[in-house]
Amino acid sequence: DSGVTQTPKHLITATGQRVTLRCSPRSGDLSVYWYQQSLDQGLQFLIQYYNGEERAKGNILERFSAQQFPDLHSELNLSSLELGDSALYFCASSRASRANEKLFFGSGTQLSVL
């Protein structure tokens, strides 16, 4: 068990809908990262938050947004969903925000857009 909790584990929704994925980092970790894993794109970095502030942005679509709350949990909001958004979404956390940080990954949320 990595200590990172993601909910829900599975999500099935329709095109055009909006969903929210939730992540609770390990106790004491200040950084939260979101990754999208799909068969054609592999593991893609979406966004990183550190202590409530956005730190880095990767290949995140404008339809997607995220935030980190004062209690350090994070939410990833996906709107106007398309079939191609079906993927496994991982959250990871780390103690700080250095390039040599070890990341602890949650077991992911499997999103299916029908």
Place this chain on the structure above:
Amino acid sequence: AQSVTQPDIHITVSEGASLELRCNYSYGATPYLFWYVQSPGQGLQLLLKYFSGDTLVQGIKGFEAEFKRSQSSFNLRKPSVHWSDAAEYFCAVGLLSGGYNKLIFGAGTRLAVHP
């Protein structure tokens, strides 16, 4: 641009055989290098990492990796594979970009183990 290449998408080995998974990176300086493993239905778990010093690093579960600057490689090895090693393996590079740290993953190598 920085990149990580794992040339082998899928590898099959027999239980007890040795294993080497290849990883090449493209980066101007010496990056931070990682190997993560993803078991079916699970998140990624760190196997080992290299920052500096001894170029041969030991990790968990009997894995090791060797950093070769001249070849821009960081190959993962295990002398004797167990059936429980069947999983997907990701090489990753940690680097600073635009003032922020990033972790870039390779496409992954899926390992199957035959009894």
